[in-house]
Amino acid sequence: MPPAPNPERRSAQSRRATLDATIELIARDGYANVTIEAIAAAAGVSKATIYRWWPSKGHLALDAINERVGQALDFPDTGDIAADLCAQMTEVVGLLNSDIGTVYRGLIGEAQSTPVIGAAIRESVVDAQTEACQARLAKAVAAGQLRTDVPTRAMVEMLIAPLHYRMLLGTDVLRPQDLPDLIGYCLDGLRPTSG
Amino acid sequence: MPPAPNPERRSAQSRRATLDATIELIARDGYANVTIEAIAAAAGVSKATIYRWWPSKGHLALDAINERVGQALDFPDTGDIAADLCAQMTEVVGLLNSDIGTVYRGLIGEAQSTPVIGAAIRESVVDAQTEACQARLAKAVAAGQLRTDVPTRAMVEMLIAPLHYRMLLGTDVLRPQDLPDLIGYCLDGLRPTSG
Amino acid sequence: MPPAPNPERRSAQSRRATLDATIELIARDGYANVTIEAIAAAAGVSKATIYRWWPSKGHLALDAINERVGQALDFPDTGDIAADLCAQMTEVVGLLNSDIGTVYRGLIGEAQSTPVIGAAIRESVVDAQTEACQARLAKAVAAGQLRTDVPTRAMVEMLIAPLHYRMLLGTDVLRPQDLPDLIGYCLDGLRPTSG
Amino acid sequence: MPPAPNPERRSAQSRRATLDATIELIARDGYANVTIEAIAAAAGVSKATIYRWWPSKGHLALDAINERVGQALDFPDTGDIAADLCAQMTEVVGLLNSDIGTVYRGLIGEAQSTPVIGAAIRESVVDAQTEACQARLAKAVAAGQLRTDVPTRAMVEMLIAPLHYRMLLGTDVLRPQDLPDLIGYCLDGLRPTSG
DNA sequence: CCTTAAGCGAGACGGTACGTCCAGTCTTTTA
DNA sequence: TAAAAGACTGGACGTACCGTCTCGCTTAAGG
Numbered sequence: 001m002p003p004a005p006n007p008e009r010r011s012a013q014s015r016r017a018t019l020d021a022t023i024e025l026i027a028r029d030g031y032a033n034v035t036i037e038a039i040a041a042a043a044g045v046s047k048a049t050i051y052r053w054w055p056s057k058g059h060l061a062l063d064a065i066n067e068r069v070g071q072a073l074d075f076p077d078t079g080d081i082a083a084d085l086c087a088q089m090t091e092v093v094g095l096l097n098s099d100i101g102t103v104y105r106g107l108i109g110e111a112q113s114t115p116v117i118g119a120a121i122r123e124s125v126v127d128a129q130t131e132a133c134q135a136r137l138a139k140a141v142a143a144g145q146l147r148t149d150v151p152t153r154a155m156v157e158m159l160i161a162p163l164h165y166r167m168l169l170g171t172d173v174l175r176p177q178d179l180p181d182l183i184g185y186c187l188d189g190l191r192p193t194s195g
Numbered sequence: 196m197p198p199a200p201n202p203e204r205r206s207a208q209s210r211r212a213t214l215d216a217t218i219e220l221i222a223r224d225g226y227a228n229v230t231i232e233a234i235a236a237a238a239g240v241s242k243a244t245i246y247r248w249w250p251s252k253g254h255l256a257l258d259a260i261n262e263r264v265g266q267a268l269d270f271p272d273t274g275d276i277a278a279d280l281c282a283q284m285t286e287v288v289g290l291l292n293s294d295i296g297t298v299y300r301g302l303i304g305e306a307q308s309t310p311v312i313g314a315a316i317r318e319s320v321v322d323a324q325t326e327a328c329q330a331r332l333a334k335a336v337a338a339g340q341l342r343t344d345v346p347t348r349a350m351v352e353m354l355i356a357p358l359h360y361r362m363l364l365g366t367d368v369l370r371p372q373d374l375p376d377l378i379g380y381c382l383d384g385l386r387p388t389s390g
Numbered sequence: 391m392p393p394a395p396n397p398e399r400r401s402a403q404s405r406r407a408t409l410d411a412t413i414e415l416i417a418r419d420g421y422a423n424v425t426i427e428a429i430a431a432a433a434g435v436s437k438a439t440i441y442r443w444w445p446s447k448g449h450l451a452l453d454a455i456n457e458r459v460g461q462a463l464d465f466p467d468t469g470d471i472a473a474d475l476c477a478q479m480t481e482v483v484g485l486l487n488s489d490i491g492t493v494y495r496g497l498i499g500e501a502q503s504t505p506v507i508g509a510a511i512r513e514s515v516v517d518a519q520t521e522a523c524q525a526r527l528a529k530a531v532a533a534g535q536l537r538t539d540v541p542t543r544a545m546v547e548m549l550i551a552p553l554h555y556r557m558l559l560g561t562d563v564l565r566p567q568d569l570p571d572l573i574g575y576c577l578d579g580l581r582p583t584s585g
Numbered sequence: 586m587p588p589a590p591n592p593e594r595r596s597a598q599s600r601r602a603t604l605d606a607t608i609e610l611i612a613r614d615g616y617a618n619v620t621i622e623a624i625a626a627a628a629g630v631s632k633a634t635i636y637r638w639w640p641s642k643g644h645l646a647l648d649a650i651n652e653r654v655g656q657a658l659d660f661p662d663t664g665d666i667a668a669d670l671c672a673q674m675t676e677v678v679g680l681l682n683s684d685i686g687t688v689y690r691g692l693i694g695e696a697q698s699t700p701v702i703g704a705a706i707r708e709s710v711v712d713a714q715t716e717a718c719q720a721r722l723a724k725a726v727a728a729g730q731l732r733t734d735v736p737t738r739a740m741v742e743m744l745i746a747p748l749h750y751r752m753l754l755g756t757d758v759l760r761p762q763d764l765p766d767l768i769g770y771c772l773d774g775l776r777p778t779s780g
Numbered sequence: 781c782c783t784t785a786a787g788c789g790a791g792a793c794g795g796t797a798c799g800t801c802c803a804g805t806c807t808t809t810t811a
Numbered sequence: 812t813a814a815a816a817g818a819c820t821g822g823a824c825g826t827a828c829c830g831t832c833t834c835g836c837t838t839a840a841g842g
Contacts, residue, residue, distance in 0.1 A: 009792055009834070032308035035823055046794040051825065108363060109307030112300045113227035118364070126364055150380055158380060161360035162352050168303060168363060169313070169321055185345055185353060189384025204813060230802060241815045246804065399808075399818055422698030425797060436820045441799065495697045498753055502694030503617030508754070516754055540770055548770060551750035552742050558693060558753060559703070559711055575735055575743060579774025594787055594839080620828060631789045636830065 005052050017043035018050060019064040026061060027099035031106020036060075058110045058117035061103050066124055068100055073129065075136040081145050084136060085159065085183050090176045092129075096167055105167055130156050146190050158186050200247050212238035213245060214259040221256060222294035226301020231255075253305045253312035256298050261319055263295055268324065270331040276340050279331060280354065280378050285371045287324075291362055300362060325351050341385050353381050395442050407433035408440060409454040416451060417489035421496020426450075448500045448507035451493050456514055458490055463519065465526040471535050474526060475549065475573050480566045482519075486557055495557055520546050536580050548576050590637050602628035603635060604649040611646060612684035616691020621645075643695045643702035646688050651709055653685055658714065660721040666730050669721060670744065670768050675761045677714075681752055690752055715741050731775050743771050 021043035025034045036057055040047045054060040073091060076084045095101060104125075111118035134152040141148055146155070162182060166174040216238035220229045231252055235242045249255040268290075270283050290296060299320075306313035329347040336343055341350070357377060361369040411433035415424045426447055430437045444450040463481060466474045485491060494515075501508035524542040531538055536545070552572060556564040606628035610619045621642055625632045639645040658676060661669045680686060689710075696703035719737040726733055731740070747767060751759040 003791095006791070009790090011792070014793075030308035032305075036825085037823060040794095044794085046796095047825080048795085048827085049793060052792080105307045109304035110227075112304030112363065113225040119366075122364065122366065154377070154380065157357050157360060158353070161356035164360050164364065165352060165356035168307065169317065169359065171314075171317065182349070185349065185384050186381075187384070189380050189382070200813080206814065209814070231804085232802065235815095239815085241817080242804080243806085243816090244814055247813085393817095396817075399816085401818070404819075420698040422695075426799085427797065430820095434820090436822090437799080438801085438821085439819065442818080499694035499697030500617070502690045502753065503615035509756075512754065512756065544767070544770065547747050547750060548743065551746035554750050554754065555742060555746035558697065559707065559749065561704075561707065572739070575739065575774050577774070579770050579772070591786070594785095596787065599788075621830085622828060625789095629789085631791080632830080633790090633832085634788060637787080 010053070011049075014043070014045045014049055015053070018045050018053075018060070019067055021045075022060055022064045023068070023099050023103055026106055027102045031061065031103065031109060056114075056117075058107060058114055059120065061107050061110075062117070062120055062124060065100055065103055065107070069095065069125075073132070075132050077136060077139065079143075081136070081140040082180075082183055082187055085133075085187075086179050088133075088136075089159070089163070089179050089183070093163065093174060093176050093179065096163065097173055101167065108164075108168060129160075133159070144192065146187075147192050150190060155186075155190060158190075159183065205248070206244075209238070209240050209244055210248070213240050213248075213255070214262055216240075217255055217259045218263070218294050218298055221301055222297045226256065226298065226304060251309075251312075253302060253309055254315065256302050256305075257312070257315055257319060260295055260298055260302070264290065264320075268327070270327050272331060272334065274338075276332070276335040277375075277378055277382055280328075280382075281374050283328075283331075284354070284358070284374050284378070287358065288369060288371050288374065291358065292368055296362065303359075303363060324355075328354070339387065341382075342387050345385060350381075350385055353385075354378065400443070401439075404433070404435045404439055405443070408435050408443075408450070409457055411435075412450055412454045413458070413489050413493055416496055417492045421451065421493065421499060446504075446507075448497060448504055449510065451497050451500075452507070452510055452514060455490055455493055455497070459485065459515075463522070465522050467526060467529065469533075471526070471530040472570075472573055472577055475523075475577075476569050478523075478526075479549070479553070479569055479573070483553065483564060483566050483569065486553065487563055491557065498554075498558060520550075523550070534582065536577075537582050540580060545576075545580055548580075549573065595638070596634075599628070599630050599634055600638070603630050603638075603645070604652055606630075607645055607649045608653070608684050608688055611691055612687045616646065616688065616694060641699075641702075643692060643699055644705065646692050646695075647702070647705055647709060650685055650688055650692070654680065654710075658717070660717050662721060662724065664728075666721070666725040667765075667768055667772055670718075670772075671764050673718075674744070674748070674764050674768070677748065678759060678761050678764065681748065682758055686752065693749075693753060715745075718744070729777065731772075732777050735775060740771075740775055743775075744768065 018039065021039050022034075025039055025042055034057070036047060036050055039045075039057075039060070040050055050060065054063065073088065073095075075088050078084055096104065107117065107121060111121055130153070133156045137146060137152045137155050140146045141152065159182075163174060166172075213234065216234050217229075220234055220237055224233075229252070231242060231245055234240075234252075234255070235245055245255065249258065268283065268286055271279050273279055291299065302312065302316060306316055325348070328351045332341060332347045332350050335341045336347065354377075358369060361367075408429065411429050412424075415429055415432055424447070426437060426440055429435075429447075429450070430440055440450065444453065463478065463485075465478045468474055486494065497507065497511060501511055520543070523546045527536060527542045527545050530536045531542065549572075553564060556562075603624065606624050607619075610624055610627055619642070621632060621635055624630075624642075624645070625635055635645065639648065658673065658680075660673050663669055681689065692702065692706060696706055715738070718741045722731060722737040722740050725731045726737065744767075748759060751757075
């Protein structure tokens with residue numbers, strides 16, 4: 001095992017170039033068709049430098065995504081749960097239809113054979129989003145806008161799963177304008193019965 | 196290009212051994228960690244024979260799945276749409292939790308970087324299932340049990356997407372006993388408003 | 391450990407091209423400056439093929455030499471020991487001043503840090519030459535032309551060592567016309583004392 | 586090109602540690618198996634410091650040898666040429682059988698592919714020894730103990746070459762007790778013919 | 781005393797080659 | 812004539828050093 005490198009001496013420029021090249025190449029050629037060597041060449045960086053800071057292509061790609069998305073994608077709270085969900089999910093759909101989305105798709109592909117990557121995706125992406133969404137839904141439940149007998153986690157999955165399904169298995173990408181209907185159908189089943 | 200081989204002279208035994216080894220190895224080691232060479236060795240078959248009959252690991256794995264699942268998984272029609280959906284989806288969940296599921300997961304992973312495989316999965320697996328489900332839902336719509344203003348395709352996705360989401364991104368596999376609730380929440384939003 | 395390859399199926403053409411490229415490149419660039427990758431590229435052969443048949447650059451280079459020199463370099467026997475030695479050693483000097491000599495030098499260099507190569511050189515080159523020379527000298531001893539109290543092995547080294555010394559440590563290569571004097575000085579000390 | 590470093594400010598301690606580590610590591614692992622990085626680590630010195638003062642591993646190793654051997658190894662002059670040669674060469678053999686010898690062997694190996702090192706070895710080691718030996722032999726010639734028609738340079742090579750030959754190509758190291766015979770055979774051919 | 785300029789350790793960097801592995805093609809032999 | 816066996820080219824893998832570089836730290840000299 002090599003001694004852990006010292007992050008303080010890390011070259012910011014190499015880091016930047018590597019992360020950028022990662023996203024650019026994966027967006028162009030597809031996750032599995034991109035090699036670490038190609039990333040190194042495109043970034044003008046040596047392979048050793050990449051391996052010094054990232055243990056695998058998966059970790060590198062995930063890092064690249066997280067860095068781009070930041071801690072963004074917070075849920076608004078206007079009181080109108082349908083509108084708020086729609087606003088936030090529209091942003092998500094925008095991301096998924098961008099280069100980031102292509103990288104994300106590839107990463108989920110990788111995760112099917114590399115459990116470590118699956119765990120890392122959950123930890124740094126999925127869980128954060130899920131919890132934020134659950135929080136917003138919980139407020140709606142408290143406000144009497146949603147049923148109390150459905151766990152918010154189940155609600156989240158009902159809303160989010162179709163996005164992933166379309167991205168991973170569909171031909172046509174999910175368009176932002178499809179969101180209101182989709183959300184509507186879900187909420188219809190999640191509202192308290194008036195009787 | 197070599198002349199297309201004559202399927203009539205094909206060795207049934209080699210085919211069997213190859214398909215079986217494919218599923219066994221992928222179930223054990225994960226899709227991406229299995230090489231064609233390993234499959235050939237495990238099946239006691241030569242690499243050339245595999246390449247003669249399948250253009251890629253993806254096509255081979257897909258073939259192996261289809262052969263196991265057959266044209267099964269038809270939807271029953273007892274008149275009770277919730278019960279019928281639950282019965283069929285229980286079978287699907289059973290498959291996804293078996294070796295077949297592992298191969299299917301890996302295949303969807305592959306599809307993220309190999310569009311041909313994505314198309315092949317849709318053609319031979321997804322579309323058939325979707326259409327069968329749509330047909331059963333259409334009957335329920337006609338019987339006045341479901342709303343007429345929601346496309347059956349959208350209904351199908353609401354039901355099926357969470358299964359895939361859990362399989363591809365979850366830690367805990369979806370258990371059969373979770374199905375009734377899941378289906379219930381969906382149908383609650385899909386039933387005609389009584390007023 | 392990979393299964394031993396089957397020599398009968400070996401590609402004669404790849405073997406030829408590899409051995410030729412080895413000698414050519416080493417003669418041009420010097421032993422240590424030649425990489426296996428460069429040999430592979432120059433020979434139009436893949437690295438894997440080289441590693442399949444030779445365990446290291448040293449073994450490859452030694453093979454290349456042996457193949458060129460063959461079992462040649464036998465000692466003549468005209469009855470005149472001085473003339474016979476001179477004739478044979480002239481041939482040796484010719485070889486050492488050719489491409490083969492450059493490879494041989496490099497190989498001896500390698501042997502200084504890689505005992506396996508040293509042993510292989512001795513086994514396939516040095517010992518054969520030494521024994522042939524000893525045999526010729528033994529005849530001269532039996533014929534009363536050389537002292538009986540000096541081991542033939544010591545005689546061989548007295549004759550052969552200066553060639554190596556000049557090759558490995560000298561600036562000016564040893565010229566064929568220097569041989570008669572060199573041999574003469576040695577034999578002067580090795581003839582029976584007439585008194 | 587960086588400005589030449591100022592030797593007056595050089596750290597004597599770093600120099601010592603580097604030279605010692607060089608000999609120790611090469612004696613243990615063999616010349617070619619020792620990296621500059623390993624020397625730096627073993628000496629507790631940074632790579633840059635080594636590169637600041639020595640242009641290559643070869644120059645470093647040669648420096649290490651010279652520093653150990655000093656200007657020693659002068660030829661005695663008791664009047665008995667055989668005894669004097671034997672005395673001095675015994676010392677040489679002692680050195681060659683020590684750690685220094687291992688380094689020297691490796692260095693000669695390096696010289697086969699790096700002409701600069703060959704020249705440096707000749708300049709700082711071989712030539713000095715040769716000249717000293719020639720000087721002693723010249724005295725013997727003048728004293729009528731050796732032939733006048735053989736260049737002293739040729740005499741030196743006859744004596745010295747077998748030592749190198751054994752060191753570079755032999756299995757068994759040359760033992761000190763072998764020296765008298767070896768020298769005897771040579772001198773037998775180099776003495777004036779009494780008739 | 782205080783600054784400055786060098787040598788120094790540490791170690792990150794762009795490269796190059798390593799020896800291994802597998803993809804996908806091809807040839808030879810067996811049934 | 813399909814299939815088994817397996818050698819072949821090609822190319823990426825992840826590792827190890829190369830020789831260069833930039834960083835702070837120490838240390839001695841000169842103002």
